[in-house]
Amino acid sequence: MTHLDRLEAESIHIIREVVAQCDNPVMLYSVGKDSSVMLELAVKAFYPSPPPFPLLHVDTRWKFKEMYEFRDRRAREVGMDLIVHVNPDAVRDDVGPFRNGSAEHTHITKTIGLKQALDAGQFDAAFGGARRDEEKSRAKERIFSFRNAHHRWDAKNQRPELWDIYNARVKPGESMRVFPISNWTELDIWQYIHRENIQIPDLYLSAERPVVQRDGIWFMRDDDRMPLEPGETPEMRSVRFRTLGCYPLTGAVESEAVTLEQVIQETLLATTSERQGRVIDSDSGASMEQKKEEGYF
Numbered sequence: 001m002t003h004l005d006r007l008e009a010e011s012i013h014i015i016r017e018v019v020a021q022c023d024n025p026v027m028l029y030s031v032g033k034d035s036s037v038m039l040e041l042a043v044k045a046f047y048p049s050p051p052p053f054p055l056l057h058v059d060t061r062w063k064f065k066e067m068y069e070f071r072d073r074r075a076r077e078v079g080m081d082l083i084v085h086v087n088p089d090a091v092r093d094d095v096g097p098f099r100n101g102s103a104e105h106t107h108i109t110k111t112i113g114l115k116q117a118l119d120a121g122q123f124d125a126a127f128g129g130a131r132r133d134e135e136k137s138r139a140k141e142r143i144f145s146f147r148n149a150h151h152r153w154d155a156k157n158q159r160p161e162l163w164d165i166y167n168a169r170v171k172p173g174e175s176m177r178v179f180p181i182s183n184w185t186e187l188d189i190w191q192y193i194h195r196e197n198i199q200i201p202d203l204y205l206s207a208e209r210p211v212v213q214r215d216g217i218w219f220m221r222d223d224d225r226m227p228l229e230p231g232e233t234p235e236m237r238s239v240r241f242r243t244l245g246c247y248p249l250t251g252a253v254e255s256e257a258v259t260l261e262q263v264i265q266e267t268l269l270a271t272t273s274e275r276q277g278r279v280i281d282s283d284s285g286a287s288m289e290q291k292k293e294e295g296y297f
Contacts, residue, residue: 003188004188004191004192004195007181007183007184007188007192008041008044008192010164010180010183011038011041011180011181011184012041012044012045012180013164014143014166014178014180015041015042015045015051015127015180016045017166017168018125018127018168018176018178019046019052019053021166021168021169022124022125022168022176023124024053024121024122024123024124024125025053025123025124025125025126025127025178026053026054026055026056026083026118026121026123026125026126026127027039027042027051027053027054027055027056027126027127028055028056028057028058028114028126028127028128028129029055029056029057029071029075029082030057030129030244030245031057031063031067031068031070031071031074031201031244032129032201032243032244032245033189033190033193033200033204033243033244034129034130034131034181034189035129036074036193036198036199036200037129037181037184037189037192037193037198038127038129038180038181039055039074039078040196040198041180041181042127043078050078050079050080051078051080053080053127054080054081054082054083054121055075055080055081055082055083056083056085056117056121056123056126057071057082057083057084057085058085058086058109058110058113058114058117059084059085059086059109059113060086060090060105060106060109060110060113060246061086061090061091061096061109062096062097062105062109062225062246062247062248062249063244063245063246063247064201064203064220064222064244064247065222065223066201066202066203067201067203067244070199070201074199083117083121085113085114085116085117085120086109086113087108087109087112087113087116089108089112090108090109090113093108095108095109096225097246097248097249098225098226098227098248102249105246105249106246106249106291106296107291107294110296111291111294111296114151114296115151118151118175123175124170124174124175124176125168125175125176125177125178126175126176126177126178127178127179127180128177128178128179129179129181130179130181130182131179131181131182131183131184131185131186131189132182132183133184133185133186134186134273134274135273136289137155137289137292140155140158140289141158141177141179141182141292142158142159142161143161143166143178143179143180143182144159144161144166144167144168144176144178145158145176145177145178145179146158146159146170146174146176147174147175147176147177148174149171149173149174151175152293152294153177153292153293154293155289155292155293186242186267186274187264187267187268190260190263190264190267191264193260194260194261194264201244203240203241203244204240204241204242204244204263205240205257205258205259205260205263206238206239206240206255206256206257206258206262207238207239207240207258208236208237208238209236209237209238209239209252210234210235210236211234211235211236211237211239211252212228212229212232212233212234212235214229217251218237218239218251218252218253218254219247219248219250219251219252220239220247220252221234222247226247226248237254238254238255238256239252239253239254239255240252240253240255240257240263241253242274243274
């Protein structure tokens with residue numbers, strides 16, 4: 001059994017455990033590479049039937065256009081119900097990253113939006129595509145991560161996990177976040193995508209795209225909602241994305257990697273975090289941990 005075989009078997013075991021122990025699970029689907037791997041694992045876990053839970057996309061309305069097209073097509077192809085939730089308060093107040101700033105935009109559209117969606121669906125377990133190697137607060141997460149009735153996470157009050165024995169018992173109103181690919185690395189993800197020929201948005205591969213540089217980060221101007229600063233003109237550069245989120249908050253990297261083999265080679269040689277271009281990770285030193293304590297996924 002190879003390293004990827006062991007990771008795959010562990011993740012499928014976790015997904016099946018959730019379905020066996022929980023009443024109403026849901027899989028969070030952000031349309032990124034980790035979500036794509038998690039979706040593939042779920043399909044494998046229950047093949048030939050479709051996975052017995054829906055997909056949930058908490059939409060901020062600021063994702064790349066290509067991500068929306070990819071999301072709808074993949075949900076149809078795998079035969080799963082797709083729930084799309086947009087925080088109605090964010091729509092009413094026209095919340096966005098330029099109007100409100102990255103921290104407030106993320107809190108209203110993602111954290112509050114997620115809690116609204118989970119409450120509306122009465123889901124007692126939500127699969128998430130977080131990995132421990134991504135970011136320091138994610139490294140503290142257990143695979144079955146307990147949330148209280150207000151969706152709050154307490155890093156100092158987590159349940160023990162011995163070997164592959166998981167405890168999904170919750171009281172009414174409480175819930176779990178479950179991370180089947182916690183033990184995977186960025187390199188594992190790319191190698192598995194290559195091995196299994198998993199579909200991913202083309203944004204992960206390099207192409208000429210219109211970008212502007214701000215504070216040393218290349219941002220792609222995906223539509224005219226992104227205002228240009230005085231003297232600023234988008235220029236075409238060969239870039240790709242190591243991670244995907246709201247386009248005004250997600251930096252591109254200059255790259256010539258147009259194939260998965262070249263992406264894997266770049267990942268092997270990378271000396272920086274894949275999330276270095278994510279603005280929401282640098283709001284403050286403890287921003288991600290604070291977001292998670294408040295209910296972020």
